[in-house]
Amino acid sequence: MTGFRIPDPNSILLHRVFWPAHPIAKNMLIQLLRKLLSLLFISLFFCGLASHPSLQGRPLVGVLSVDIHYPSRGLNWLEIFLQEELSLQLQLADSFSIISPESMRRWNQRLKNSDWAESNSSGLNNSEISQLKPDKILKLSIQKVLNQLSVTWNIHSFRENKSLKIIKNIHSWITPDKLINSLLNDIIKEDKFFRDLRYFPLNYTWEGIRSFYQWRLKSVPKINSSAWIEHKDELEALIFSYPSLEAKVRFYRSILLIIKSSVMDPAHVPSLNSAEKDILASMEIHPGNGAHHSLLALLHYLRKEPLFAKQQANIAHKINPRDGLALIIYGLTIGKTPQAGSSYIREGLRLYPFVAEPSSDNWQPYHALVKDLEPWLNTSISNNKTNYDQLMSFGNENYNAQRWSEARQAFKDASVLEPSLPKPLLSLAKLDLAQHNTQNALSLLTKIRQKFPRHADTILYTGYAHEKLKHYNKAESFYREVLNLKPEHHKALLRLGAVLIKLGKRGEARSFLESLTQKYPMYTVAWWNLGIIYYQLGELELAESAWEESLRLEPDNNQVRVRLAQLREELF
Numbered sequence: 001m002t003g004f005r006i007p008d009p010n011s012i013l014l015h016r017v018f019w020p021a022h023p024i025a026k027n028m029l030i031q032l033l034r035k036l037l038s039l040l041f042i043s044l045f046f047c048g049l050a051s052h053p054s055l056q057g058r059p060l061v062g063v064l065s066v067d068i069h070y071p072s073r074g075l076n077w078l079e080i081f082l083q084e085e086l087s088l089q090l091q092l093a094d095s096f097s098i099i100s101p102e103s104m105r106r107w108n109q110r111l112k113n114s115d116w117a118e119s120n121s122s123g124l125n126n127s128e129i130s131q132l133k134p135d136k137i138l139k140l141s142i143q144k145v146l147n148q149l150s151v152t153w154n155i156h157s158f159r160e161n162k163s164l165k166i167i168k169n170i171h172s173w174i175t176p177d178k179l180i181n182s183l184l185n186d187i188i189k190e191d192k193f194f195r196d197l198r199y200f201p202l203n204y205t206w207e208g209i210r211s212f213y214q215w216r217l218k219s220v221p222k223i224n225s226s227a228w229i230e231h232k233d234e235l236e237a238l239i240f241s242y243p244s245l246e247a248k249v250r251f252y253r254s255i256l257l258i259i260k261s262s263v264m265d266p267a268h269v270p271s272l273n274s275a276e277k278d279i280l281a282s283m284e285i286h287p288g289n290g291a292h293h294s295l296l297a298l299l300h301y302l303r304k305e306p307l308f309a310k311q312q313a314n315i316a317h318k319i320n321p322r323d324g325l326a327l328i329i330y331g332l333t334i335g336k337t338p339q340a341g342s343s344y345i346r347e348g349l350r351l352y353p354f355v356a357e358p359s360s361d362n363w364q365p366y367h368a369l370v371k372d373l374e375p376w377l378n379t380s381i382s383n384n385k386t387n388y389d390q391l392m393s394f395g396n397e398n399y400n401a402q403r404w405s406e407a408r409q410a411f412k413d414a415s416v417l418e419p420s421l422p423k424p425l426l427s428l429a430k431l432d433l434a435q436h437n438t439q440n441a442l443s444l445l446t447k448i449r450q451k452f453p454r455h456a457d458t459i460l461y462t463g464y465a466h467e468k469l470k471h472y473n474k475a476e477s478f479y480r481e482v483l484n485l486k487p488e489h490h491k492a493l494l495r496l497g498a499v500l501i502k503l504g505k506r507g508e509a510r511s512f513l514e515s516l517t518q519k520y521p522m523y524t525v526a527w528w529n530l531g532i533i534y535y536q537l538g539e540l541e542l543a544e545s546a547w548e549e550s551l552r553l554e555p556d557n558n559q560v561r562v563r564l565a566q567l568r569e570e571l572f
Helices: 023-048 076-092 101-113 128-132 176-190 206-216 226-241 243-262 269-285 290-302 306-319 324-333 338-351 365-376 388-400 404-417 423-434 438-451 456-468 472-485 490-502 506-519 524-536 540-553 558-571
Strands: 060-063 067-069 136-145 148-157 164-172
Touching: 060 076, 060 101, 060 128, 067 076, 076 101, 076 136, 076 176, 076 206, 101 128, 128 338, 148 176, 164 176, 206 226, 206 243, 226 243, 243 269, 243 290, 243 365, 269 290, 290 306, 290 324, 290 365, 306 324, 324 338, 324 365, 338 365, 388 404, 388 423, 404 423, 423 438, 423 456, 438 456, 456 472, 456 490, 472 490, 490 506, 490 524, 506 524, 524 540, 524 558, 540 558
Parallel strands: 060 136, 067 136
Antiparallel strands: 136 148, 148 164
16 A cells, blocks of 8 residues: 545645636535545445455454563563564564554553453453454563573464463574564464464664664653754654664654644644655555554544545554544544544444543653543543543652652542552552551551452562561462462562571572572572572572672672672682
């Protein structure tokens, strides 16, 4: 699909016909042509979907946010690169309808808020994301140790008896091109659903990818501020440094420009015109991407071009029939009044319920639709009804900044909005633990457990509260309970090792921590605790080696550095 745009009937098209001199005749001709174009688009819509069986028959696939298990957050940019690039490869194969990475990130946040357990094979099938009726949802987890990547694919099938397939492999830290190819080969070899998947070589470098996605991780500054201008200039500079990133840069630059326009009333048309050029250029490089057409539909809607908005929404719908944004925009433009498209809008909001929820980093151009969608939204931004995700984000920001009272109020408000979710109450308990109100925390955790008896993190923090109160036997019991639910829960694994040391079970602690460091060699705390065990057993050289490994994984850890220096004084 090329980046073709039907011209504005008031511009190019009308200049190609005989132009009447009389104003009344000229106006009549304009109205006639507009009606003809309207009829044309309506006929295209009702005939178009049926005329493309290859599009309609495509299975729907989504890639959840990638989990990178690494001692520091130094690879957080890799998470979104892999998710977006794998989604792009699936889309380029022209055999699947792809849920946009942005949409999948929002669904992934919903899953986290509802404490979806990855180890539970039916958890994803029973989650809200199932209403998209996908065929496959892919979840990738990666552990990096030196130049090796331990890779785990979770392939959730929604239309097969075996709902969960797990694929594990080891890959080298090589070029981006080879890594993506290797990851795709994992699923091609192990799942016949992907047997016809083709790989499209790319010319990325790690330097370019890292630069782009580190920029991508930044929040969008206040529009038209000096910081915003610098933010945009930094993005534009990437095109000159890394030409292979042109499609990505242009796409995100178009989003920036749409966000800029959407905060201005009326919409800033020059920004939208520039955004349109970027979207069309990105389309030419990566044709057939439904997200491009949804964004173009939004652009035309903001530019008050309902016919073109409806046309692009229709194309996006054909590429992905469960594209909620396409249905929303189609519903807003189908008739003379918004109520005419009410059924489309309601279905669109069911498939994409995030329109009224601005993302924490401000990357949300579709938030511009909120005002027009208020009749269909449960929460009205204009009435200051703050949504759950905003409250949790605000609470976490204040928690990290140790603004305890603000965090507490946000978590309380979130618990009122979503009483069926354990996360707000658990956040209140964690806040009590941080403020050393351990008994209060334990009382709240006990109440949460009564309501959510299998909520792993609640059990974990119940154990941690007992550990702080020096009830080590109880703490051990709770940590083991977590591991029965989630055998690879890394926090429970680490806390169990620590409490075994406190209980004086040195032999058991040693065996446990040695196996833990072999299985998860990047857990710096595990190496630290193993060093403590070796030291207590008088095996000082082994303690030195364990602490050296802990320091190598986390070079800025002064506690390890000081203890290692003290040990070397003892040795020599």
